[in-house]
Amino acid sequence: MDRLSINRRDLLALGLSAAIPGVLKSGAACAAVSIEPALRTLDRFIEGYCAAMNAPGLTLGLADAQGTLRASCYGYADLAARTSVATSDLFEIGSITKSFVALVVLQLREQGKVDLRAPIRSYLPWLSMETPFGDILVHHLLTHSSGMPEDGPVFPAAPGRRPRQAFTPGSEFHYSNWGYDVLGELIAALDGRPWPAALTARILLPMGMSHTAAAITSSVRPQIARSYVPLHDDRPYPRHGPLAPAGILTVEESAGSIASTPADMALYMRMILNGGAFPGGRIISPESFGLFCARHIAAPAFGPQAAYGYGIAVDELDGHRRLRHTGGMVSFMSSIQMDLDAGIGAFASINAQLGYRPNPVTELALRLVRAARAGAKRPPIPAFDESEAVEAPQSYEGVYTAADGRRVEIAAGSARVYLIGGGQKIPLQHAEEDTFIAEHSQFDLYPLIFERGAGAAGDSKPDSNRPVIALACGADWYVHSGAPNAHALDPSPELARYEGTYYSDSPWYGQLRVVQRQRQLWIGGTDPLVPIGDHLFRVGARPSSPEVAEFSDLKDGTPEFLWFDGGEFRRIGAA
Numbered sequence: 050m051d052r053l054s055i056n057r058r059d060l061l062a063l064g065l066s067a068a069i070p071g072v073l074k075s076g077a078a079c080a081a082v083s084i085e086p087a088l089r090t091l092d093r094f095i096e097g098y099c100a101a102m103n104a105p106g107l108t109l110g111l112a113d114a115q116g117t118l119r120a121s122c123y124g125y126a127d128l129a130a131r132t133s134v135a136t137s138d139l140f141e142i143g144s145i146t147k148s149f150v151a152l153v154v155l156q157l158r159e160q161g162k163v164d165l166r167a168p169i170r171s172y173l174p175w176l177s178m179e180t181p182f183g184d185i186l187v188h189h190l191l192t193h194s195s196g197m198p199e200d201g202p203v204f205p206a207a208p209g210r211r212p213r214q215a216f217t218p219g220s221e222f223h224y225s226n227w228g229y230d231v232l233g234e235l236i237a238a239l240d241g242r243p244w245p246a247a248l249t250a251r252i253l254l255p256m257g258m259s260h261t262a263a264a265i266t267s268s269v270r271p272q273i274a275r276s277y278v279p280l281h282d283d284r285p286y287p288r289h290g291p292l293a294p295a296g297i298l299t300v301e302e303s304a305g306s307i308a309s310t311p312a313d314m315a316l317y318m319r320m321i322l323n324g325g326a327f328p329g330g331r332i333i334s335p336e337s338f339g340l341f342c343a344r345h346i347a348a349p350a351f352g353p354q355a356a357y358g359y360g361i362a363v364d365e366l367d368g369h370r371r372l373r374h375t376g377g378m379v380s381f382m383s384s385i386q387m388d389l390d391a392g393i394g395a396f397a398s399i400n401a402q403l404g405y406r407p408n409p410v411t412e413l414a415l416r417l418v419r420a421a422r423a424g425a426k427r428p429p430i431p432a433f434d435e436s437e438a439v440e441a442p443q444s445y446e447g448v449y450t451a452a453d454g455r456r457v458e459i460a461a462g463s464a465r466v467y468l469i470g471g472g473q474k475i476p477l478q479h480a481e482e483d484t485f486i487a488e489h490s491q492f493d494l495y496p497l498i499f500e501r502g503a504g505a506a507g508d509s510k511p512d513s514n515r516p517v518i519a520l521a522c523g524a525d526w527y528v529h530s531g532a533p534n535a536h537a538l539d540p541s542p543e544l545a546r547y548e549g550t551y552y553s554d555s556p557w558y559g560q561l562r563v564v565q566r567q568r569q570l571w572i573g574g575t576d577p578l579v580p581i582g583d584h585l586f587r588v589g590a591r592p593s594s595p596e597v598a599e600f601s602d603l604k605d606g607t608p609e610f611l612w613f614d615g616g617e618f619r620r621i622g623a624a
Contacts, residue, residue, distance in 0.1 A: 083421055083422065083424075084118070084417075084418055084421040084422060086421065087417040087418055087420070087421035087427070088111075088118075088119060088417075088418075090417060090427065090430070091410075091413060091414055091417050092121070092123075094410070094413060094430060094433075095107060095109065095123050095410055096123060097433050098407075098409060098410060098433045099123055099124050099399075100433075101288075101433035101434040102288065102399075102403065102405065102433065102434060103288055103289045103290075103292075103401075103403060104124060104399045104400075104401060104403070104407075105124055105125050105126075105128050105276075105277055105292070105399070105400050105401050106122065106123060106124035106125045106126055106133075106134035106274065106399070106400045107122065107123045107124055107134070107397060107398065107399050107400075107407065107410070108121075108122045108123075108134060108136065108138065108140050108274075108310070108311045108397070108398050109121045109122070109123070109311055109395070109396070109397050109410065109414070110310075110311030110312060110313075110314040110315040110318070110394075110395070110396040110397075111315065111393075111394070111395050111396075111414060111418065112315040112316070112318040112319045112322065112393075112394045113319070113322065113392050113393050113394070113418075114319065114322045114323050114392040115319075116315075116319060117312060117315040117316070117319070118315070118393075118418070119311075119315075120136050120310070120311040120312040120315060121136065121311065122134040122135060122136050122138070122311070126138055126274040126275050126400065127275045128277070128292070132275075134274060134400070136310060136311055136312060137260065137272070137310060138272070138273070138274035138310070139260070139261075139262060139269065139272045139273045139274065139308040139309060139310060140273075140274055140308060140309065140310075140381055140383065140398035140399075140400060141265060141273065141276075141300075141305075141307070141308045141376075141378040141380075141381040141383075141398075142305075142307050142308065142309055142314070142376045142381075142383045142385075142396075142398060143305045143375070143376020143377050143378045143381060143382070143383050144226070144229075144304065144305050144374060144375065144376040144377065145307070145374050145375070145376040145383055145385050145396075146229075146303065146304065146305045146306055146307045146376070147229050147303075147304065147305075147360040147361075147374065148321075148341075148359075148360040148361045148374060148385075149248055149252060149307065149360070150229055150232050150233065150236070150244075150303050150304075150360055151191055151232075151341060151358075151359035151360030151361070152252060152325075152332055152333055152341065152360070153236050153240075153247060153248060153251050153252065154187070154191065154232060154235070154236065154359070155333045155337040155340060155341060155359065156251055156332070156333060156337075157236065157239050157240065158337065159333065159334055159337060162239045162240075163187060163235070163239055164187070165186070165187045165188045165191070165340075166186055166187070166188055167186060167187060168184040168185065168186055169185050169186065169187055169190060169231060169235065170184070170185075172187075172235055172238060172239065173231070173234055173235060173238060176203075176231065176234075177203075177204070177205055177211045177212075178197065178211050178212050178213070178214070179211050179212070179213040179214060180196075180214045181213070181214060182196055182214050182215070182216055182217045182218065183214075183217055183218050184218070185197070185214070185218050186218065186219075187232075187235065188219075188345075189218040189219055189228075190225075190228040190229070190231055190232050191232070191345075191359040191360065192219075192222070192345045192346050192357050192358075192359065193222050193223060193224050193225050193228060193346075193348070193357060194218060194219050194220070194221060194222055194223070194345075194346050195214065195218050195223075195225060195228050196214040196215050196216040196217065196218050196220075196221070196223065196593075196595060197212050197213075197214055197215075197223075197225050197227055197228055197595055198212050198213075198215075198225065198227060198595040198596050198597070198614075198615070199223070199224055199225055199226055199227065199595075199596060199614070199615075200226050200227060200614050200615035200616075201227045201615035202615060203227065203230050203231055203234060203302075210599070210612055212227055212595075213595070213597070214595065215593050215594060215595035216593040216595070219346070221346075221593060222346050222347060222348045222349065222350065222357060223593075223594075223595055224350055225595075226302075226304035226305070227304075227615070229303055229304040229360075230302045230303055230304045232303060233302060233303025233304070236303070243301070244263075244264075244301070244302075244303045244306070245263035245264040245301060245306065246263070248263040248303075248307075249263045251332075252332060255327070255329055255330065255332070256316055256317070256320060256327050256329070256332070257316060257329075258309070258313040258316055258317065259313075260309070260310045260312070260313050261307060261308070261309040261310070261313045262307065262308045262309070263306060263307060264300065264301040264306045264307075265298060265299060265300040265301070265306060265308055266299055266301065267297075267299070269308060270297070272308075273308055274400045275294060275295075275400065276294075276295045276379075276380035276381055276400040276401060276402075277292040277293065277294060277295055277380055277400065277401040277402075278292065278293055278294075278295045278379060278380050278401070278402055278556075279291070279292060279293070279402075279403070280292060280293045282559030282560055283494070283550075283559065283560035283561075283562070284493055284494045284495070285480070285486045285493075285495070285496045286403055286404055286486075287478055287486050287487075287488045287493075288403075288434065288436065288478055290488075292401060295379055295380030295402075295556070296556055298378070298379055298380075298556060300378075305376060305378060311396060311398075314385070314396040315394075315396070317396075318385070318387055318394030318395075318396060319394070320332055321372065321387055321394065322387060322389065322392050322393070322394055324338045325337065325338040325341070340358075340359060341358055341359050341360070341361065342358045342359075342361065342363055342370075342372055342389070343358050343359075343363070344356035344357075344358065344363050345357060345358055345359070348362055351364065351373070352364055358372070360374075361373070361374055362374055366386070366388060366412065366415060366416075367416070369388045369389070369390040369391055369419075370388070370389040370390050371386060371387065371388055371389065371415075372386070372387045372389060373385060373386040373387065373408075373411075375406040375408065376398075376406075377402060377406065378402065379402055379556045379557055380400065380401060380402050381398055381399065381400055381401070381402065382398065382399045382401070382402055382403065382405065382406050382407060383396070383397065383398035383399070383406065383407070384396070384397050384398075384406045384407045384408045384410065384411045385411065386408070386411040386412060386414075386415055388415050388419060391415070391418075391419045391422075393414075393415050393418050393419055394415075395410070395411040395412075395414035395415055396411065397410040397411050397414075404480075409431050409433075409435075412431075413428070413430070413431060416428040435479075436478045436479040436480065437464070437465065437478075437479070438464045438465075438479070439464055439465060439466050439479050442461035442462060442463075442464060442465060442466045443461045444516070444517055445459050445461060445466050445483075445499055445517055446459055446460060446461040446466075447459060447517070447529050447530055447531060448529075448530045449519065449520040449527030449528060449529055449530070450527055450528055450530070451525055451526065451527045451528075451537070452526075452537040455525075455527070456527075457470075457520060457527050458470070459520070460474065465477070466479070466485060468487050468489060468492070468497075470489060470491070475487060475488060475489055477497065480496055482512075483498060483499040483500070483501065483512075483517070484496050484497070484498050484499075484575070485497045485498075485499075492522055494523060494562070495522050495523035495562075495564075495573065495574035495575075496522070496574060496575060497520060497521075497522050498520070498521040498522070498574070498575065499517045499519070499520055499521075500517065500518055500519040500520070500521060501515040501516060501517055501518065502515050502516050502517075502518045502532065502535075503515075516529075516531065516532070517529055517532075518531075518532035518535045519532065519535055521566055521567075521574065522574065523562070523564050523566070523574040523624070524548075524564040524565055524566050524574075524624065525566070526566050526567055537567070538567050538568045539568075540565050540568070541565065541568045544565050544568065544569075544570055545565060546603075546606050546607050546608070547563055547565075547570055547578075547584075547600055547608060548563055548564055548565050548570075548623070548624045549562070549563055549607075549620045549621075549622060549623055549624050550562050550620070550621050550622045550623065550624055551563065551610075551611045551613075551618035551619065551620050551621065552618060552619055552621045553616045553617060553618045553619070555616050557616065558614070558616045558618065560621075561573055561613070561618065562574070562624040563578075563611070563624060564624045570586065572588065572598065572613065576588050576589060577589065577590055578598055581597070584599060584600040584601065584603070584608065585597060585598075585599050585600075586598045586599075586600075588613070596614070597613075598611060598612070598613040599611070599612045599613075600612075607620070608620060
């Protein structure tokens with residue numbers, strides 16, 4: 050992760066001292082007096098981070114190979130009542146659950162119940178899927194290399210919409226919650242108990258993780274911290290936009306079913322840092338642990354140098370071997386990072402879903418504790434909000450004009466980009482690459498996406514060095530004044546029938562809009578739809594993408610429904 054210089058606001062916040070409620074320390078932590086200044090620095094960073102990122106509350110667990118270093122909490126579990134987060138509150142850890150799934154599968158392998166190189170259908174012959182590119186092995190599911198979509202029901206409601214493979218298994222990495230839900234069914238079939246019961250008996254009870262729920266159900270809901278979602282579910286979320294309390298959620302599927310406390314997650318990290326061993330025995334053998342953290346396949350979604358093991362990403366931090374994962378639920382965001390060489394682990398979770406993960410917290414925790422123990426210089430403190438800094442902001446500057454004459458002016462500061470309008474200079478929030486969010490009534494439904502020109506044949510310059518030629522926002526396309534050869538295309542009447550607003554009553558989805566821009570359909574203005582069949586589109590520019598969108602139930606040529614991302618959306622009006 051690139052580091053940004055700390056600004057004056059950061060320095061002021063880090064200079065403040067505050068009592069942190071709910072801090073628990075083990076005997077090991079009390080003895081390690083040398084790390085206390087590092088932990089105080091971390092506390093101050095977290096307070097500033099939560100304020101900058103609009104996080105209601107955060108829970109933190111730190112561990113080493115000897116035990117728990119810290120279980121602490123920050124902020125609020127209930128914003129209205131101003132009730133502080135407690136270390137006993139359960140936070141939903143999301144996809145960090147996948148590492149638990151992998152450990153149980155490896156236990157079954159040790160017992161001779163599963164062959165990781167066997168086709169999944171040899172164990173689950175009823176599995177509904179299309180595999181035109183070859184058999185999917187258990188190994189492929191563990192490594193997200195099955196070629197299957199990210200999401201979708203294991204038991205499709207409509208047989209005609211079975212998940213379909215898009216590339217040869219083992220040839221690429223494509224994150225798949227579906228694959229890990231299938232592994233939960235595999236565990237249930239071979240263990241003889243549903244996934245939550247198998248997890249409880251095989252990992253949680255032996256390790257003493259007595260405050261961890263294997264499934265998010267009504268029975269554990271009173272222990273789960275109150276959590277939050279953006280008030281508006283139909284547009285990009287600006288950093289300090291309004292929040293609303295999240296509704297009831299039930300999750301028993303193994304792609305992300307666990308809710309836990311920081312102290313229990315510290316027990317879990319201690320086991321990982323000891324190569325699968327814990328004070329009462331072993332969760333998996335040393336051989337299985339080697340499979341767990343091996344670099345099975347390149348995983349660019351986790352970073353340019355990252356690989357994926359079994360249920361966990363593998364890379365390096367400052368030359369140290371690191372295991373890490375993130376988790377995103379409807380109203381929680383989590384991060385876990387473990388430095389295998391230094392023997393230090395950090396877990397953090399936030400009780401809101403705001404489109405980011407608390408990776409800066411867990412990464413800084415590793416660096417601070419490692420430096421303190423080595424007697425080394427304290428690592429640089431990152432900026433709280435990396436969306437405030439933009440590389441080469443001047444490249445976006447200029448006047449952009451739509452085909453109907455509407456104009457948008459973009460100005461640049463030293464590290465920010467601004468929208469000029471109505472006598473105002475509005476700072477844009479940097480979302481990713483050339484994508485920004487504007488808190489402006491004319492541009493709040495879609496992100497602003499700056500498009501760069503194609504390089505000449507043999508041009509090896511990175512995209513960031515190519516000139517910006519246009520600005521896209523939903524269906525609108527504005528040409529940069531310095532790109533006279535760029536021009537807007539008239540809309541396609543054939544594609545126009547798919548445009549509209551679609552709604553799902555699932556808490557995972559909400560509303561989305563399908564728009565047409567430059568004779569191309571886009572979901573949310575960001576993801577291109579490429580036609581591949583009758584009312585069927587591939588989502589994304591990558592030819593091997595397994596994600597598809599299908600429009601159905603056409604009336605007078607206009608679809609009434611959209612099937613996308615494993616969910617059903619009903620058309621409710623124009624885009």
